[in-house]
Amino acid sequence: MQNIQELESICKTCMKCELSKTRTNVVFGKGNIKAKILFIGEAPGKNEDIQGIPFVGAAGKELDKLLNKIGLSLDDAYIANILKCRPPENRNPNNEEIKLCTPYLIEQIKLINPEVICTLGNYSTKLILAKCNPDNMKSIEGITKLHGKSKIIVLDEKEVKVIPIYHPAAMLYNPKLRETMSIDFEKIKEEINCEKKNKKNF
Numbered sequence: 001m002q003n004i005q006e007l008e009s010i011c012k013t014c015m016k017c018e019l020s021k022t023r024t025n026v027v028f029g030k031g032n033i034k035a036k037i038l039f040i041g042e043a044p045g046k047n048e049d050i051q052g053i054p055f056v057g058a059a060g061k062e063l064d065k066l067l068n069k070i071g072l073s074l075d076d077a078y079i080a081n082i083l084k085c086r087p088p089e090n091r092n093p094n095n096e097e098i099k100l101c102t103p104y105l106i107e108q109i110k111l112i113n114p115e116v117i118c119t120l121g122n123y124s125t126k127l128i129l130a131k132c133n134p135d136n137m138k139s140i141e142g143i144t145k146l147h148g149k150s151k152i153i154v155l156d157e158k159e160v161k162v163i164p165i166y167h168p169a170a171m172l173y174n175p176k177l178r179e180t181m182s183i184d185f186e187k188i189k190e191e192i193n194c195e196k197k198n199k200k201n202f
């Protein structure tokens with residue numbers, strides 16, 4: 001794939017899975033395509049589906065606040081989901097959908113070429129730590145155990161630091177997670193500063 005715009009136009013006409021029949025819009029991604037930090041969520045929700053933009057609802061606002069707290073904005077990051085189309089009633093993605101949609105995410109990661117990937121919630125944490133192989137997701141522990149713990153993995157022959165954090169939507173249902181999320185975002189800040197020290201052009 002030559003560039004992200006080309007990938008986005010291919011993705012926007014995708015009919016590979018059943019979600020193409022119920023979606024309003026394909027939700028490809030948003031942010032700075034040259035960002036060194038990539039956030040990956042699970043799938044678009046209602047507002048994202050209507051607007052065709054990820055993280056525009058209440059969870060998106062929480063993510064913006066958390067980014068701002070550590071001195072970052074969308075100019076510093078790119079945000080995408082595993083699935084590019086909304087599962088009806090916001091149900092969990094199924095294996096088939098993840099398998100069919102993951103090639104788009106793999107291409108997105110290659111083109112954005114991030115130094116740090118922050119996975120938002122269980123599904124993206126398991127998929128990325130399984131090195132984007134949906135068949136290996138079951139062998140990865142859940143977000144409750146992994147949040148806030150960074151790990152370096154090799155994706156497409158390149159080392160990338162992965163930092164799992166809870167999905168911001170989880171905070172809306174469980175306000176007790178608010179403090180945990182703030183602590184985990186501080187860890188993101190530390191890891192980014194550490195990367196900046198190690199790599200001159202971060």
Ligand code: SF4
Pocket residue numbers: 011014015016017018019020026083084085097100101
């Ligand atoms: S969810 Fe992914 S694989 Fe399914 S139709 Fe949308 S873009 Fe295609």
